[in-house]
Ligand code: SF4
Ligand code: SF4
Ligand code: FES
């Protein structure tokens with residue numbers, strides 16, 4: 001079996017290893033697909049929905065998350081159509097309304113072109129990206145934390161809410177958590193949440209180079225795989 | 229067995245179960261996992277049996293199930309906390325389920341909830357402090373023509389009114405205190 005496939009991303013033919021996801025390949029080729037829950041070396045969950053792309057097949061296009069989409073021979077992918085950018089902006093807007101108290105989330109909103117937030121701010125302490133859960137299970141095999149509850153009560157917790165003795169207290173869950181990066185002006189109080197939008201240059205960048213990875217400084221904030 | 233004693237201590241202050249039943253239930257936990265050991269795919273079935281047996285999923289049983297089936301504890305907890313069919317807190321001796329489905333709603337199911345809340349002092353999802361009643365709400369029981377429907381311990385009561393409901397609750401209470409006096 002061939003180990004390489006050729007696919008088209010935004011009109012450019014690219015070669016990729018069969019095991020890669022579309023997101024991996026796009027990042028490698030310098031195409032910007034904003035993402036939050038994807039972390040290289042751990043499995044992908046498709047939790048944040050930011051990395052959506054259009055997968056064109058038989059003249060029809062399907063919107064799906066690129067981190068969970070394996071590359072295939074002759075695949076046609078579009079990462080920056082108007083449709084995708086609109087959907088992505090909305091997802092980022094929801095995300096920043098849910099958890100505005102993170103520079104990572106604010107950065108993503110900016111990179112996705114969010115200019116105003118039409119949803120009520122909730123000021124949650126977790127984006128439910130599941131980075132911590134997967135890291136704990138896959139890197140350390142500890143499985144000390146996981147998702148608990150359902151719907152609006154879904155949260156990350158220890159079993160029964162107490163730190164079990166098999167937690168290695170390695171704190172890697174915290175290291176990877178996007179919520180630990182506070183906004184530049186410090187944490188926002190409840191009732192004072194807002195879209196940060198200070199890095200206006202980045203907003204311009206989003207307008208001028210929406211589909212190119214420009215190695216934006218924001219990427220570091222949200223742990224963009226390019227910077228990892 | 230450590231788990232045995234833990235369960236007993238835990239249950240003693242819980243009005244729904246008595247000591248003798250308890251020792252039985254611990255034995256039955258063994259029975260439940262028997263033949264399903266090291267079979268992670270059996271998790272939901274096992275939890276369902278535990279729920280049937282105890283009326284809720286006790287913490288200690290989750291620890292046992294995790295060990296016996298070889299499922300990480302957090303996974304057991306995740307599943308148990310996800311499905312509505314599982315309860316993590318002991319439910320009362322009697323369970324009152326009020327249907328809030330569309331058909332029942334338009335026929336005034338809200339008034340049943342208010343009645344229960346007023347009479348028992350608990351909101352849906354809660355249990356009275358004496359452990360006698362747990363109040364739950366569901367969205368449609370498939371008996372819409374009979375609405376508003378209220379279910380008490382698996383028995384359906386149709387065309388409910390706050391007055392009928394209030395009498396029903398009183399009768400259960402009376403029966404219970406009588407039963408206790410005779411015991
Ligand atoms: S500190 Fe380490 S072992 Fe404990 S929950 Fe976090 S990642 Fe898992
Ligand atoms: S605690 Fe942090 S890393 Fe874990 S799911 Fe929530 S936001 Fe993501
Ligand atoms: S859904 Fe793909 S990176 Fe989050």
Ligand code: FES
Nearest residue numbers: 327329332369371
């Ligand atoms: S709405 Fe109550 S039974 Fe259907």
